[in-house]
Amino acid sequence: MIETVVEVALPVDEKLMIQKNRITPAGGQERKRRISIVTGTHGDELEGQYVCYEVQRIIREHPECLTGVVDIYPALNPLGIDSITRGIPQFDLDMNRIFPGSKEGVFTEYVAAEIVDDILGSDVCIDIHASNIYLREIPQVRISEETAERLVPLAMHLNVDFIWVHESATVLESTLAHSLNMMSVPTLVVEMGVGMRITKEYCRQLVTGIFHLMKELGIWNGEAEEVREPFISLNGEVDFVNADASGIFVPEVEIGTYLERGGHIGDILNPLTGEVENSLKASIAGTVFTVREYPIVYHGSLIARILGGTKQWKKK
Amino acid sequence: MEKEVMYTLKAPYRDALRIHGYHFGKGEKAACIIGALRGNEVQQLYVCSQLIKVLTELEKHGSISFGKEILVIPSVNHYSMNIGKRFWAVDNTDINRMFPGYDKGETTQRIAAGIFNQVSSYSFGIQFASFYMPGDFVPHVRMMETGYQNTSLANLFGLPYVVVRKPRPIDTTTLNYNWQLWETSAFSVYTNETDEIDENSARMAVSAVLRFLTRMGIIKYNSHSGYIANVIYEDELTTVHAGSAGIFRRKREPGEEVLRGDVLAEILDPYEGTLREAVTAPTDGIIFFAHRKPLITEKDVVCRIIRRLHQ
Numbered sequence: 001m002i003e004t005v006v007e008v009a010l011p012v013d014e015k016l017m018i019q020k021n022r023i024t025p026a027g028g029q030e031r032k033r034r035i036s037i038v039t040g041t042h043g044d045e046l047e048g049q050y051v052c053y054e055v056q057r058i059i060r061e062h063p064e065c066l067t068g069v070v071d072i073y074p075a076l077n078p079l080g081i082d083s084i085t086r087g088i089p090q091f092d093l094d095m096n097r098i099f100p101g102s103k104e105g106v107f108t109e110y111v112a113a114e115i116v117d118d119i120l121g122s123d124v125c126i127d128i129h130a131s132n133i134y135l136r137e138i139p140q141v142r143i144s145e146e147t148a149e150r151l152v153p154l155a156m157h158l159n160v161d162f163i164w165v166h167e168s169a170t171v172l173e174s175t176l177a178h179s180l181n182m183m184s185v186p187t188l189v190v191e192m193g194v195g196m197r198i199t200k201e202y203c204r205q206l207v208t209g210i211f212h213l214m215k216e217l218g219i220w221n222g223e224a225e226e227v228r229e230p231f232i233s234l235n236g237e238v239d240f241v242n243a244d245a246s247g248i249f250v251p252e253v254e255i256g257t258y259l260e261r262g263g264h265i266g267d268i269l270n271p272l273t274g275e276v277e278n279s280l281k282a283s284i285a286g287t288v289f290t291v292r293e294y295p296i297v298y299h300g301s302l303i304a305r306i307l308g309g310t311k312q313w314k315k316k
Numbered sequence: 317m318e319k320e321v322m323y324t325l326k327a328p329y330r331d332a333l334r335i336h337g338y339h340f341g342k343g344e345k346a347a348c349i350i351g352a353l354r355g356n357e358v359q360q361l362y363v364c365s366q367l368i369k370v371l372t373e374l375e376k377h378g379s380i381s382f383g384k385e386i387l388v389i390p391s392v393n394h395y396s397m398n399i400g401k402r403f404w405a406v407d408n409t410d411i412n413r414m415f416p417g418y419d420k421g422e423t424t425q426r427i428a429a430g431i432f433n434q435v436s437s438y439s440f441g442i443q444f445a446s447f448y449m450p451g452d453f454v455p456h457v458r459m460m461e462t463g464y465q466n467t468s469l470a471n472l473f474g475l476p477y478v479v480v481r482k483p484r485p486i487d488t489t490t491l492n493y494n495w496q497l498w499e500t501s502a503f504s505v506y507t508n509e510t511d512e513i514d515e516n517s518a519r520m521a522v523s524a525v526l527r528f529l530t531r532m533g534i535i536k537y538n539s540h541s542g543y544i545a546n547v548i549y550e551d552e553l554t555t556v557h558a559g560s561a562g563i564f565r566r567k568r569e570p571g572e573e574v575l576r577g578d579v580l581a582e583i584l585d586p587y588e589g590t591l592r593e594a595v596t597a598p599t600d601g602i603i604f605f606a607h608r609k610p611l612i613t614e615k616d617v618v619c620r621i622i623r624r625l626h627q
């Protein structure tokens with residue numbers, strides 16, 4: 001059933017509406033377990049769109065297998081998605097920096113608070129992101145250190161290639177995931193693919209994982225395919241490769257490639273002079289899990305991230 | 317006066333980004349003043365240019381105190397200003413959310429680090445700042461409640477109000493916050509206007525900074541005494557929200573005194589011109605901030621009021 005989570009009037013003849021689809025199993029009034037799948041906080045990240053569709057398609061094919069509640073929130077920032085804007089268009093504001101919001105606040109904070117309120121009570125929440133338009137990411141779950149103990153076992157079901165346990169940062173305390181985790185809804189942040197595009201292969205990979213997790217939680221009793229075992233990283237094993245020149249980046253590696261130390265990642269070119277401004281090499285051996293997608297780079301632009309110690313990386 | 321390139325960044329095809337600093341006087345690093353960190357902060361740029369003009373004259377006349385140095389950086393993000401953008405044009409990041417910066421990080425982190433390294437050792441840091449909501453303020457000095465803030469020093473600007481804000485997670489990466497963590501007394505000065513130049517409020521801002529520098533013994537200048545500031549905590553302001561959306565008609569201005577029940581603004585049906593809502597003051601007080609755009613969304617901030625204390 002389509003429900004409106006929150007609505008706010010815009011100046012001229014339009015309402016901002018955040019909607020969800022609640023899919024419930026037949027029968028029984030007893031309390032059912034509940035999963036919330038949310039995406040579209042960043043209006044330029046679209047990978048989650050196909051995931052939301054696919055999850056519903058599979059449930060529709062086997063409604064008898066559904067034993068819990070599935071809430072799908074495909075567009076937390078509908079104005080951003082529909083206008084190809086990452087943030088909330090009127091304010092140029094990153095929506096993932098205003099949580100948990102406030103019911104007495106400005107409309108952005110009010111909307112944030114209503115969203116949080118609606119998700120509360122879920123047994124798990126999956127917040128699907130798609131990097132940004134500059135970087136491509138292998139399917140991964142990002143977890144901050146202080147929630148690792150609780151979240152890593154859940155993330156293991158999601159069929160991602162790896163789980164990145166990172167240091168906590170104060171500025172990330174205003175994300176949706178942090179707010180929900182603090183309010184005791186275990187929330188997993190998935191990053192995969194690239195902004196403004198849909199990578200079907202990754203979406204299907206995650207959908208398999210979502211059903212695996214739903215089965216584990218007693219929300220689904222249909223078939224659930226085997227999931228891959230992710231590599232779990234701690235902060236120290238991740239190497240960031242940033243541009244040391246401005247120019248046009250052309251990659252040499254594909255995402256998911258294993259590189260030896262000194263392996264060639266790509267070059268920053270100067271099409272005016274015909275010269276290579278900066279040749280980028282891996283400073284540790286490992287698997288490239290982030291690669292620059294957008295060619296224009298400045299000094300400092302992130303080019304790649306490499307996960308060290310991944311000889312045993314399992315890839316199906 | 318000594319003009320120096322503080323930071324350079326090469327672009328693929330544009331002229332390099334050059335961030336300039338102007339040094340006045342020699343000696344102990346006394347005060348640093350920063351203008352446009354965002355591309356729309358034209359007023360902040362203008363205020364700095366006027367300040368640089370006055371300081372150049374003062375230095376000629378020997379009015380910078382002996383052993384004191386002042387640094388003014390009029391603009392950091394003119395790369396965005398020149399092409400009509402607010403944030404860093406390539407990835408839309410906000411340089412004022414990147415402090416203290418990281419010299420091996422992303423482009424805007426590197427810019428922030430490049431600047432911060434050179435400004436973090438000054439005793440006083442003053443930033444001409446702007447707010448993300450469209451509207452006008454009563455001129456004020458703003459500081460973060462970090463435990464290091466000193467409101468009595470902020471009073472020396474002689475602006476009518478000093479506002480103390482409890483930092484939220486998102487504030488921890490601003491210049492003001494990091495200045496304070498690095499033991500610089502940091503002040504953000506807010507006047508009217510950002511995208512446009514307002515001469516009156518620019519003059520007020522320049523006078524406020526000159527007054528402060530005089531009172532701290534950094535320059536010798538004849539300034540009139542200004543206001544004795546009221547110190548207010550941001551969370552004590554009464555926020556008035558719009559109950560409906562439409563065309564916005566402001567009825568009362570920042571700085572005006574209002575009584576409970578006074579009409580602050582009208583919201584009109586955008587097609588039919590009829591009144592949808594007369595927004596009234598919930599309390600007696602002074603308007604501190606008022607929405608300005610001609611349109612308003614439901615639950616947007618119409619204004620913020622400093623409640624009058626009944627004695």
Ligand SMILES: [Zn+2]
Nearest residue numbers: 042045129130
């Ligand atoms: Zn995102």
